[in-house]
Amino acid sequence: MRRMRFLIALLGVLLIVSLNGCNNLFYHPDAYPYRAVASIPGAEELTFASRDGTKLHAWFLRARGKSKGTVVYFHGNAQNLTSHISFVDWLPGEGFNVFAFDYRGYGKSEGSVSRQGLHEDSLATLEYIRTREGVDANRLVVLAQSLGGACATAALGESGIKVRGVALDSTFAHYIAMGNVVLGGTFLTYPLAWLLLSNSHSPADAIANIAPTPILFFHSPQDPVVPISQGRALFEAAGDPKAFLEVPVRGHPVATTSSSARERLLQFFAACLEE
DSSP: HHHHHHHHHHHHHHHHHHOOGGGTTOOOOOOOOSGGGSSSSEEEEEEEETTSOOOOOEEOOOOOOSSEEEEEEOOOOSOHHHHHHTEEEEEEETEEEEEOOOOTSSSOSSSHHHHHHHHHHHHHHHHHHHTTOOOOOTTTOOOOEEEEHHHHHHOOOOOOOSSSSSEEEEESOHHHHHHHHTTTTTTTTHHOOOOOOOOOOGGTTTGGGGSEEEEEEEOOOTTTTHHHHHHHHHHHHSSSEEEEEESSSSSSSSSSSSHHHHHHHHHHHHHHHHO
């Protein structure tokens, strides 16, 4: 009887997810303005086109003083760039430009969310920033958090576009495995994740191609969203040079939430940008 109830519940979940689309497992955008661009000195609001012409919304935060380089920021899931910008709004004070954008369907960006669409947006971002006036295309580094890490890794690894360094914060390795976590994380839910999802553009399948660009991984052993085992699996798939930093706090993401993690991030960027 208990098994029958579980199977009925499982079929119910399958039906609900099928009706609402598999995107609901991964993507939770909104358009609420959590913060105004005017709240950050020197910040500029702009739009640019994705590869299929979809208009994407972005902020460019100008470095205070002479620029050391530009951080291309791929934010994590849920909400939009105005809620995630606090993770990187301190970087201009450290001498870095920051380019932060919203994927399609997030914030003020046009379009509807899809994995292929986010992949196209990520590629377009890496292409656009290289042509922006005042940005040195030879001094680009990436900071990507959670879902943003998956998007950035797939875009870099599948395209061959090169940057000087990549910092991945609390990122997962495969979409199906992460979908299983979202569904409950048991051996019984894995077949459901396998049926509903694919591993297309999974970061673990592309990350080896980023080498020899240095990659620094940040992850908490107590990450409540993405298990550290996912981060470790992605690290193992990467080529050298690479390093994995366990951040001893409960949180998601964690690369910019403590002074020690921030310092390690700055050291990494500085090393990547050495002439």
